[in-house]
Amino acid sequence: MAAEEVKVCLASSDGRVGSGVLCVKTLGFMRRLLVALVWGVAVLLLTALSVFIPILHFVLVPLGLITTLLVALRIFATPKIILSGEGICGACSGKIHIRKRRFGLPFDDVCENCHRAVTIKSEKCGS
Numbered sequence: 001m002a003a004e005e006v007k008v009c010l011a012s013s014d015g016r017v018g019s020g021v022l023c024v025k026t027l028g029f030m031r032r033l034l035v036a037l038v039w040g041v042a043v044l045l046l047t048a049l050s051v052f053i054p055i056l057h058f059v060l061v062p063l064g065l066i067t068t069l070l071v072a073l074r075i076f077a078t079p080k081i082i083l084s085g086e087g088i089c090g091a092c093s094g095k096i097h098i099r100k101r102r103f104g105l106p107f108d109d110v111c112e113n114c115h116r117a118v119t120i121k122s123e124k125c126g127s
């Protein structure tokens with residue numbers, strides 16, 4: 001499935017604004033289901049191992065089962081992911097690299113040059 005480019009603006013904590021581009025990939029139903037199943041099985045195996053820890057297994061097993069369900073549902077409910085992205089910091093004009101993560105705007109990141117908090121918003125933020 002092809003990735004699309006999404007233009008964003010990067011608002012630094014002092015109010016200055018830069019621009020950037022995100023590479024966003026839309027995940028299909030079967031892909032999300034497969035990844036959710038793989039992660040669900042992985043967390044379930046860890047939960048199964050916690051059975052062998054004395055006394056703590058009374059807490060760890062129920063927590064593990066709940067975590068398995070939450071992890072699988074969260075992965076399955078993620079239709080888009082940001083593969084990568086980059087932009088210009090509004091405060092220092094340095095390059096900001098955005099790492100792989102769930103797609104959802106706005107989100108916060110930190111400039112690698114000036115270490116200021118940067119909010120990545122949709123393009124319509126009045127730059």
Ligand SMILES: [Zn+2]
Nearest residue numbers: 089092111114
């Ligand atoms: Zn900066």
